[in-house]
Amino acid sequence: xxxxxxxxxxxxxxxxxxxxxxxxxxxxxxxxxxxxxxxxxxxxxxxxxxxxxxxxxxxxxxxxxxxxxxxxxxxxxxxxxxxxxxxxxxxxxxxxxxxxxxxxxxxxxxxxxxxxxxxxxxxxxxxxxxxxxxxxxxxxxxxxxxxxxxxxxxxxxxxxxxxxxxxxxxxxxx
Amino acid sequence: xxxxxxxxxxxxxxxxxxxxxxxxxxxxxxxxxxxxxxxxxxxxxxxxxxxxxxxxxxxxxxxxxxxxxxxxxxxxxxxxxxxxxxxxxxxxxxxxxxxxxxxxxxxxxxxxxxxxxxxxxxxxxxxxxxxxxxxxxxxxxxxxxxxxxxxxxxxxxxxxxxxxxxxxxxxxxxxxx
Numbered sequence: 025x026x027x028x029x030x031x032x033x034x035x036x037x038x039x040x041x042x043x044x045x046x047x048x049x050x051x052x053x054x055x056x057x058x059x060x061x062x063x064x065x066x067x068x069x070x071x072x073x074x075x076x077x078x079x080x081x082x083x084x085x086x087x088x089x090x091x092x093x094x095x096x097x098x099x100x101x102x103x104x105x106x107x108x109x110x111x112x113x114x115x116x117x118x119x120x121x122x123x124x125x126x127x128x129x130x131x132x133x134x135x136x137x138x139x140x141x142x143x144x145x146x147x148x149x150x151x152x153x154x155x156x157x158x159x160x161x162x163x164x165x166x167x168x169x170x171x172x173x174x175x176x177x178x179x180x181x182x183x184x185x186x187x188x189x190x191x192x193x194x195x196x197x198x
Numbered sequence: 199x200x201x202x203x204x205x206x207x208x209x210x211x212x213x214x215x216x217x218x219x220x221x222x223x224x225x226x227x228x229x230x231x232x233x234x235x236x237x238x239x240x241x242x243x244x245x246x247x248x249x250x251x252x253x254x255x256x257x258x259x260x261x262x263x264x265x266x267x268x269x270x271x272x273x274x275x276x277x278x279x280x281x282x283x284x285x286x287x288x289x290x291x292x293x294x295x296x297x298x299x300x301x302x303x304x305x306x307x308x309x310x311x312x313x314x315x316x317x318x319x320x321x322x323x324x325x326x327x328x329x330x331x332x333x334x335x336x337x338x339x340x341x342x343x344x345x346x347x348x349x350x351x352x353x354x355x356x357x358x359x360x361x362x363x364x365x366x367x368x369x370x371x372x373x374x375x
Contacts, residue, residue, distance in 0.1 A: 025313060027343035032245040035319055035342035039239065039271070040353035041364040043215035065217065065238040067250065068330025072207045075329075077240060098213065104370055144213045145202070152329060156248075156336060157241020163329055169210030170202040177360070180215030184350075187368035191216065192351050195274050198359030 041182035041189045046097045046110055046142060047076050048128070049087045052135040056128050058120040059084035060111030062183045063159060064096065072166040074148055077159035083116040088162055093134035093149045096164075097142035100179035101190050106141075107181060108188070133168040143175040212358040219356035221276075221283060221299075222249055223268040223310040224260045229301065231293040231312065232257040233284030235356050236332060237269070245339050247321060250332040256289040261335055265323050266307035270315035273352045277361050280354060306341040316353060317344045 030038075042062045050056040063077030074096055078085050088094060099107050106124040113120065121128045121137075128137035131147045138145035148164025155161075182189045205213075222232040236250035247269060251257045261267065272280050279297040286293060294301050294310070301310035304320045311318040321337035328334075351366040 025316075025345050027318070027345050030342050030344050032339035032342060033242065035317065035339060035344065036239050036242060036245045036247070038317055038344055038348060038350065040218050040350045040355060042217055042238070045214075063239060064214075066211055066214065066236060067334065068332045069208065069211075070331045072211045073330050074211065077238075098215070101369060108370070108372070144210060146210055152327075154240075154327065157244050157246045159241050161240065166207045166211060169205045169207055171205050171210060171213055173201040173203060175213060177213070177215065177358075181369070182215055182364060186372040188370040189351075189364045189368050191355075192363040192365040193274075195277055195354065195361040195363065 037185040039184055041184045044107060044181055044183035044188070046099055046107065046139055047094050048097060048137050048139055049084060049091050049094045050128070050136045051087065051090065056121055056137050057084055057087050057115035058110045058126070058139065060107050067163050073151060073163050074146060074166060075161050075163040077156070077161045079159055083114045085160065091136060093131070093147065094136050094162065094164060095131055095134065095138040096146040096148060097139040098144040099142050099181055101181045103141065104181060104188050131168070143179065144171045145169065214357060216355035216357040216360065216362045218271065219280060219354050220249070221270040221272055221280065221312055221315060223270060223301065223312055224257070224264050225310065226264065226308050228260070229294070229310050230257070230260055230288035231283045231297070231299065232288070233280050240336055246336055247319070247339065248334050248336040250334040252331055253328065253333045256287050258333060260288065264309065266304070266309040267321050267323065267335070267337070268304060268307070268309045268311045269319040269321060270312040271317040271353050272315050274354050274363055276314060277354060304341070316348060317342065
């Protein structure tokens with residue numbers, strides 16, 4: 025295949041799309057925040073560990089540093105405007121739960137809240153912290169999870185390089 | 199939503215949306231291809247990308263022994279080869295031979311690139327760490343080649359036994375940052 029050299033940052037922007045999730049963190053005293061995260065992945069299957077990457081410049085970083093846990097909430101594509109809002113605003117000045125009309129439901133096994141309106145709520149307890157360049161990664165073990173009965177992978181929302189996408193073709197079903 | 203059910207933890211993480219699946223080229227004299235779904239961008243500036251393999255796999259040995267690897271983004275037409283490289287072990291199979299994929303010498307690393315993929319990224323390993331049953335390898339990008347008419351909706355996504363592509367048209371586009 026004919027190819028051109030590109031610089032490394034441009035190369036990173038070329039990846040197809042990553043899952044985008046809403047991470048929620050709370051101090052247990054009523055101060056909650058939501059952060060939109062596209063730097064998210066499974067880190068281990070056994071035990072199940074999920075990681076999120078957060079820029080230290082963000083308000084959520086301070087809250088995540090202080091908290092022992094966080095929740096990862098998987099939004100459907102219907103929530104694209106809320107996902108964008110939570111990604112572009114700082115929780116320093118606003119209450120994103122209130123502004124988005126989200127209900128902060130207490131976690132069953134963690135202090136941080138979960139976002140009821142998302143299809144899946146994963147409660148994670150911080151296990152490891154990894155510094156990598158301009159992001160700090162928090163790896164959390166999933167200690168409790170709930171999923172909407174009508175949750176559907178086809179409603180997934182993805183993001184990368186300034187674009188929200190939904191799934192296209194299924195190439196192979198399991 | 200009132201209608202939620204408690205899930206076992208594994209079932210819950212399988213409900214994540216699909217993510218990019220990549221072919222990793224590694225090795226020099228003994229070289230191989232590893233299918234990796236555990237892949238992510240860790241930092242944008244500087245660009246740091248990472249992959250993970252099960253600590254028990256043969257690929258683990260190759261990644262431990264080599265300082266460099268390549269990340270190659272396959273198009274959807276390569277799905278069968280992606281599956282073959284994920285199911286076979288490099289301990290008894292040369293997956294370049296098995297799949298007919300072409301190894302091309304890296305421009306700035308020794309690791310083999312895969313000619314048939316849409317993007318070839320050469321990575322220098324900088325660190326590794328263990329998380330549960332996986333070992334993660336992070337590295338910095340040394341060189342990248344990309345096809346001229348790259349379309350991100352041609353690249354394969356994978357999760358939970360299913361292969362997908364991303365939709366050809368974005369749902370929403372942000373102002374360039």
